Amino acid sequence: MRDGFDRASTNRIAAQAGVSIGSLYQYFPSKEALVMAVAERHNRDLMNIVRRALAEVAAAPVRTGVRTLVAAAITAHAHDPALHRVLSEQTPRTGPLAGLEPFNREAHALLRAYLEDHRDELRATDLDLAAFVCMTSIEALTHTAVLYRPDVLEGPAREPLADEATQLVLGYLLPS
Amino acid sequence: MRDGFDRASTNRIAAQAGVSIGSLYQYFPSKEALVMAVAERHNRDLMNIVRRALAEVAAAPVRTGVRTLVAAAITAHAHDPALHRVLSEQTPRTGPLAGLEPFNREAHALLRAYLEDHRDELRATDLDLAAFVCMTSIEALTHTAVLYRPDVLEGPAREPLADEATQLVLGYLLPS
Amino acid sequence: MRDGFDRASTNRIAAQAGVSIGSLYQYFPSKEALVMAVAERHNRDLMNIVRRALAEVAAAPVRTGVRTLVAAAITAHAHDPALHRVLSEQTPRTGPLAGLEPFNREAHALLRAYLEDHRDELRATDLDLAAFVCMTSIEALTHTAVLYRPDVLEGPAREPLADEATQLVLGYLLPS
Amino acid sequence: MRDGFDRASTNRIAAQAGVSIGSLYQYFPSKEALVMAVAERHNRDLMNIVRRALAEVAAAPVRTGVRTLVAAAITAHAHDPALHRVLSEQTPRTGPLAGLEPFNREAHALLRAYLEDHRDELRATDLDLAAFVCMTSIEALTHTAVLYRPDVLEGPAREPLADEATQLVLGYLLPS
DNA sequence: AATGAATGAGGATTCATTCAT
DNA sequence: CATGAATGAATCCTCATTCAT
Numbered sequence: 001m002r003d004g005f006d007r008a009s010t011n012r013i014a015a016q017a018g019v020s021i022g023s024l025y026q027y028f029p030s031k032e033a034l035v036m037a038v039a040e041r042h043n044r045d046l047m048n049i050v051r052r053a054l055a056e057v058a059a060a061p062v063r064t065g066v067r068t069l070v071a072a073a074i075t076a077h078a079h080d081p082a083l084h085r086v087l088s089e090q091t092p093r094t095g096p097l098a099g100l101e102p103f104n105r106e107a108h109a110l111l112r113a114y115l116e117d118h119r120d121e122l123r124a125t126d127l128d129l130a131a132f133v134c135m136t137s138i139e140a141l142t143h144t145a146v147l148y149r150p151d152v153l154e155g156p157a158r159e160p161l162a163d164e165a166t167q168l169v170l171g172y173l174l175p176s
Numbered sequence: 177m178r179d180g181f182d183r184a185s186t187n188r189i190a191a192q193a194g195v196s197i198g199s200l201y202q203y204f205p206s207k208e209a210l211v212m213a214v215a216e217r218h219n220r221d222l223m224n225i226v227r228r229a230l231a232e233v234a235a236a237p238v239r240t241g242v243r244t245l246v247a248a249a250i251t252a253h254a255h256d257p258a259l260h261r262v263l264s265e266q267t268p269r270t271g272p273l274a275g276l277e278p279f280n281r282e283a284h285a286l287l288r289a290y291l292e293d294h295r296d297e298l299r300a301t302d303l304d305l306a307a308f309v310c311m312t313s314i315e316a317l318t319h320t321a322v323l324y325r326p327d328v329l330e331g332p333a334r335e336p337l338a339d340e341a342t343q344l345v346l347g348y349l350l351p352s
Numbered sequence: 353m354r355d356g357f358d359r360a361s362t363n364r365i366a367a368q369a370g371v372s373i374g375s376l377y378q379y380f381p382s383k384e385a386l387v388m389a390v391a392e393r394h395n396r397d398l399m400n401i402v403r404r405a406l407a408e409v410a411a412a413p414v415r416t417g418v419r420t421l422v423a424a425a426i427t428a429h430a431h432d433p434a435l436h437r438v439l440s441e442q443t444p445r446t447g448p449l450a451g452l453e454p455f456n457r458e459a460h461a462l463l464r465a466y467l468e469d470h471r472d473e474l475r476a477t478d479l480d481l482a483a484f485v486c487m488t489s490i491e492a493l494t495h496t497a498v499l500y501r502p503d504v505l506e507g508p509a510r511e512p513l514a515d516e517a518t519q520l521v522l523g524y525l526l527p528s
Numbered sequence: 529m530r531d532g533f534d535r536a537s538t539n540r541i542a543a544q545a546g547v548s549i550g551s552l553y554q555y556f557p558s559k560e561a562l563v564m565a566v567a568e569r570h571n572r573d574l575m576n577i578v579r580r581a582l583a584e585v586a587a588a589p590v591r592t593g594v595r596t597l598v599a600a601a602i603t604a605h606a607h608d609p610a611l612h613r614v615l616s617e618q619t620p621r622t623g624p625l626a627g628l629e630p631f632n633r634e635a636h637a638l639l640r641a642y643l644e645d646h647r648d649e650l651r652a653t654d655l656d657l658a659a660f661v662c663m664t665s666i667e668a669l670t671h672t673a674v675l676y677r678p679d680v681l682e683g684p685a686r687e688p689l690a691d692e693a694t695q696l697v698l699g700y701l702l703p704s
Numbered sequence: 705a706a707t708g709a710a711t712g713a714g715g716a717t718t719c720a721t722t723c724a725t
Numbered sequence: 726c727a728t729g730a731a732t733g734a735a736t737c738c739t740c741a742t743t744c745a746t
Contacts, residue, residue, distance in 0.1 A: 009715055011733095020732045021717080031716065126336070133317065133340050140316030141309065160302070164309050164348075171347030172340075185740050187708095196707045197742080207741060362737060372711045377738065478688070485669065485692050492668030493661065512654070516661050516700075523699030524692075537719050539729095548728045549721080559720060711743075718736075725728085 010034070039087050042080065047106060049076040054110050062121045062173055065114070070138055070165045077142040085147060108135050115173075123175040134169050141165045186210070215263050218256065223282060225252040230286050238297045238349055241290070246314055246341045253318040261323060284311050291349075299351040310345050317341050360438075362386070391439050394432065399458060401428040406462050414473045414525055417466070422490055422517045429494040437499060460487050467525075475527040486521050493517045538562070567615050570608065575634060577604040582638050590649045590701055593642070598666055598693045605670040613675060636663050643701075651703040662697050669693050 010031050014021040028034040053072030057065040077084060112131035115122065124130040145161055186207050190197040204210040229248030233241040253260060288307035291298065300306040321337055362383050366373040380386040405424030409417040429436060464483035467474065476482040497513055538559050542549040556562040581600030585593040605612060640659035643650065652658040673689055 010717080011715075022719085022732050023730070025717065026730070129336060129340060133344055136316050136320050137313045137344065140312050144312050160305060164305060168309055168313065168344065168348040171352070172344040176347070176352050186742080187740070190708095198707050198744085199705085201742070202705075361735075363735095373738075374711050374740085375709070378709070383737065481688060481692060485696060488668050488672050489665045489696065492664050496664050512657060516657055520661055520665065520696065520700040523704070524696040528699070528704050538721080539719070542729095550723085550728050551726085553721070554726075707744105707746085709743105709745095711741100713739105713741100715739080716737090718734105720732100720734100722730105722732080723728105724730095 038083075042083055042087060045079060046076045049079065050107050051110065054114055058114065058117070062115075062118050063170060065118075066169050066173070067162070067166045069111075070142075070162050070169070073138045073142045073165075074145075074162060077146045081146045088143065088147075104135070104139075108132065111135055122173050124173060130173065133172065137168060137172075138165055141168075214259075218259055218263060221255060222252045225255065226283050227286065230290055234290065234293070238291075238294050239346065241294075242345050242349070243338070243342045245287075246318075246338050246345070249314045249318045249341075250321075250338060253322045257322050264319065264323075280311070280315075284308060287311055298349050300349065306349065309348065313344060313348075314341055317344075390435075394435055394439060397431060398428045401431065402459050403462065406466055410466065410469070414467075414470050415522060417470075418521050418525070419514070419518045421463075422494075422514050422521070425490045425494045425517075426497075426514060429498045433498045440495065456487070456491075460484060463487055474525050476525060482525065485524065489520060489524075490517055493520075566611075570611055570615060573607060574604045577607070578635050579638065582642055586642065586645070590643075590646050591698065593646075594697050594701070595690070595694045597639075598670075598690050598697070601666045601670045601693075602673075602690060605674045609674050616671065616675075632663070632667075636660065639663055650701050652701065658701065661700065665696060665700075666693055669696075 010024060011021050013034070014024045017024070024034065028037060049072055053069055057068045060068070108131055111134060112127055115124075115127045115131055115134075119127065122130070141161065142165070186200060187197050189210070190200045193200070200210065204213060225248055229245055233244045236244070284307055287310060288303055291303045291307055291310075295303065298306070317337065318341070362376060363373050365386070366376045369376070376386065380389060401424055405421055409420045412420070460483055463486060464479055467476075467479045467483055467486075471479065474482070493513065494517070538552060539549050541562070542552045545552070552562065556565060577600055581597055585596045588596070636659055639662060640655055643655045643659055643662075647655065650658070669689065670693070
């Protein structure tokens with residue numbers, strides 16, 4: 001129970017950030033607000049990566065586009081993994097901080113839009129469900145890799161994971 | 177920060193369990209040990225479900241076996257979802273409590289063994305990686321469903337999720 | 353701003369009382385509740401003195417009874433003057449702690465009842481108002497004496513104050 | 529504990545006053561000094577009312593003069609009752625702020641002087657004590673009325689209080 | 705063995721005060 | 726002079742843990 005954000009008392013956070021608690025509370029009305037702000041900033045960063053990738057891929061066929069999206073997901077998770085770990089492990093998903101899942105909601109909506117634009121290439125019919133499955137799978141694979149196999153996210157070892165994830169999603173989306 | 181296990185003070189836990197904190201500390205040397213024990217018990221339950229499913233499926237071909245395994249995963253996650261949620265959200269994965277991932281390790285090993293037994297039906301060659309991909313995907317889909325769409329886990333609505341997960345894994349494992 | 357109860361931090365109170373703050377919070381849910389409890393106890397003590405005096409005097413004529421009541425008021429204020437001082441100076445009369453004035457309300461009611469029982473001895477007609485005037489005057493004289501002239505409350509010096517207060521009230525209540 | 533001046537942080541006071549705390553501290557060396565200044569200003573206002581009334585009444589006999597003095601006391605207490613309330617409730621009478629009672633001291637001195645000038649009309653001999661009794665009683669009656677019965681201080685309802693207070697004091701001062 | 709009162713370190717938050725701009 | 730961001734001591738309160746009964 002004494003790790004991550006729990007281990008992060010406001011006083012410690014302030015000290016680490018090189019400011020006094022007083023100053024911290026000048027900018028954030030409560031610890032919750034502070035955590036929220038950090039998490040939102042992180043999510044904004046991630047969403048930027050995802051959005052850029054989807055824009056870049058918009059006109060590309062699913063067969064090649066997915067590869068790029070998977071790469072973007074890996075890049076996103078590789079961005080400040082320590083923070084990502086702490087946030088994903090310690091941020092309550094119930095209570096006032098649950099407001100963080102909007103991130104996933106937007107990503108889901110964007111992906112579904114992409115799939116709808118490429119509906120004729122796909123096997124699936126329920127694109128909402130399909131987007132959910134793809135999002136969740138890619139997210140889980142890259143996320144788990146970040147947490148337990150940081151090695152696969154840098155250097156050449158990064159390829160196998162990307163390959164498998166792409167394989168997985170394409171096998172699911174495309175008609176056999 | 178004030179939810180789940182954080183909100184569960186030892187005194188509250190003891191009261192809820194109908195024993196005195198004194199007694200609690202007679203059995204568990206610390207709060208961490210207590211949480212650990214609860215988590216391990218929960219994981220043992222889950223592993224029993226998974227083990228049984230894999231045993232049942234051992235001789236079945238992948239094409240039909242996966243379906244059963246997915247069903248087992250859903251059943252496992254549907255077992256005490258409240259506890260599952262709390263544990264997955266609040267249990268630190270770093271620090272002394274990280275000892276929980278052995279669970280995943282065993283499940284991973286069992287699945288890999290199954291895949292190896294059915295190697296000739298499969299496309300993939302790196303079965304270790306393949307097991308990781310399958311485990312992670314199924315886990316994520318059922319887990320996310322438990323957390324955010326408890327509805328899809330009961331009643332007929334349960335089928336679509338199982339269908340999609342099966343699709344996903346088979347499309348990945350089998351040669352096209 | 354740094355005196356009396358303000359100067360009394362919960363930790364200091366606990367230390368002074370020879371218990372740990374933990375223990376304090378086992379009995380009182382908040383600082384407010386603690387202050388409230390102390391104040392109520394004090395008021396109960398005071399009311400006992402007042403009640404006893406009024407009972408004792410019930411059958412006595414106003415001319416002699418008032419003298420006894422004044423003495424009781426002095427006795428009441430002389431009971432733990434330090435606490436009385438702190439409470440009267442620091443207890444907010446607005447907010448949740450305002451609940452303390454019921455004390456005065458009861459004293460007022462008792463006095464009015466006494467006056468009504470002796471209506472024929474009195475000049476005044478509005479006995480409610482008369483009770484208010486007597487209560488307030490006696491209270492103020494003894495209270496102020498406690499705060500600024502603790503000397504007049506002990507020893508022979510105590511008499512002049514009692515004499516004057518009695519004089520004041522009798523001159524007001526009795527027909528000239 | 530969170531009311532009145534306690535709830536008035538220096539920053540809040542400064543904001544309300546439309547200046548920066550910096551400026552506040554240019555004029556007042558500490559919060560205490562600031563509160564002191566406000567209280568002194570208020571007391572000066574009150575003393576002006578009292579002084580004027582005593583001057584006006586100097587030549588008048590006690591029998592009619594007291595009535596005017598009581599009216600002045602009521603007027604004084606009715607002047608900014610909100611501020612009066614806060615000051616009387618929150619200003620410590622011990623410690624560095626105790627300097628406020630000089631106000632009462634002056635009023636007491638003035639009243640005693642008046643009584644001495646009219647010594648032959650009076651019953652009492654210890655005029656110092658008599659002044660104390662009158663001051664305290666009138667103050668208490670008007671003060672309590674301000675705090676708990678603001679209604680009696682405006683409109684025709686104001687008369688009963690003034691009548692009773694006058695009665696009380698005259699009955700005490702004059703020979704029966 | 706069971707109890708639960710007692711402990712006190714630690715955490716979130718406020719606010720009087722300072723000082724660089 | 727005026728400003729207001731920065732400071733950090735001090736406050737109220739929680740909770741894991743101990744120990745006398």
